Amino acid sequence: MAYLMDDREMSVRDKGPLWIVYPYDADRQYQTEVIYSRSIWQLNRLSTAPVP
Incomplete structure (x- = not known):
């Protein structure tokens, strides 16, 4: 998951x-x-569920 491009x-x-x-x-x-x-762009949140 990327949140930076060229260190910004x-x-x-x-x-x-x-x-x-x-x-x-x-x-x-x-x-x-x-x-x-x-590839997914403009993702604003990601939720995960606990592994049973």
Whole structure:
């Protein structure tokens, strides 16, 4: 989850405040339309549930 771009907080105008991204440059397997479509931008909150 990213909240900074170039060491600055992302504004809504810059796809913030939070962005779910993959390490696209780390491996070619992350450079597909399926993976790109899984990125989430303008996320404003994330909730988790405890594991039973």
